[in-house]
Amino acid sequence: MFDAPRCPYPTCRFHLRPQPGFCVRIGHYRPLCRPHPVPRFRCRACRRTFSRQTFRADYRQKKPHLNARFLDLMIRCVGQRPAAQSLGVARRTVERRFLWLARHAAWFHQNRLRPGSLAGPFQLDELETFEANRYQPVTVPVLIDRRTFFIVDTAVAPLRRKGRMTPLQRRRRAEHETLHGRRPSHSRNAVRRVLASLHRLAPARAPVTLETDQKPLYGRLGRALFGDRLDWRAFPATARRDHRNPLFPINHTNARLRHFLSRLKRRTWCVSRTRHHLQAHLSIAALWVNYCRGITGRTRTTPAQALRLCPAAYRLEEALSWREDWGPRSPALAPQFCQASCTRSSGIF
Secondary structure, eight states: OOOOOSOSOTTSHHHHSOOTTOEEEEEEEOOTTOSSOEEEEEETTTOOEEEGGGGBTTTTOSOTTHHHHHHHHHTTTOOHHHHHHHHTSOHHHHHHHHHHHHHHHHHHHHHHOOTTOOOOOEEEEEEEEESSSTTSEEEEEEEEETTTOOEEEEOOEEOOOOSOOOHHHHHHHHHHHHHHOOOOOOHHHHHHHHHHHHHHHSOTTSOEEEEEESOHHHHHHHHHHHGGGEEEEEEOTTSOOSTTSTTHHHHHHHHHHHHHOGGGOSSOTTOOSSHHHHHHHHHHHHHHHHHTSOSSTTOOOOHHHHTTSSSSOOOHHHHTSBOOOSOTTSOOOOHHHHHHTTOSSOSOO
């Protein structure tokens, strides 16, 4: 039996402070995309009506059954065009569903994190890829919890192409910069954004252990944010990247992201056209890695379970069940409502 946790209208007084019995059931309707009836309710305060579907993440979608399959394709190194062919829908449908899924994944991750919920130790590193062409590289700082491989945060920022280049490549870079302007390097800003999210989530006044390579930028930004609380441990980046390397967790995470996401493949037609879409794909990957996939192939315990951020692993359908965009002012959902999204015996999916 479904009980509405709040009035879905922000102007209603029962949206922020719902009370028992604030709404009454007024029948149901039968949608075309589901075989079972959907109950309807009326709020006693604002007198407006809503249904159980109002609280679903797939609210107003005509093909909600595609969501879990589409998420599965997006973390299996499949591009959007092959995904549309596999699902039997138009490419424009997949493009819109991709942006919806990215917004939902970002809200899902944000709503399960709270100040003081992560104690570390943490590891940080930057992987590099490009947008549109190889003369527009981008940096992707990735921050994880070392023990559970939990992806805390990611960011995307532009870089200027560097390293060894042939005379032809230098000439092409000059032609590109003549047309589009000199490409800025915002690695500092991206790393600062990632560390700022850690500053909000780490326990107050507790030591913060951050393990990185020997890039001086990490130590400077970390000390600026955490002061004497920071325990920065730098290791050489030239060491062999095996299990004996202290930075194996972050190196392994970056390698898995390149394996899961088609946009991060080094030579592929699926390269991101914009940084915004790359960040969206990373949000989708974080949802699956943190809350749906086991830490290793031999265990079903997810990183979020190991950190006690959720009671059980989410199936793909469960992770995409309920709306997550109520905003920080909205109260937490009722306990029975949250539990409904984690149970496997519910008949509302």
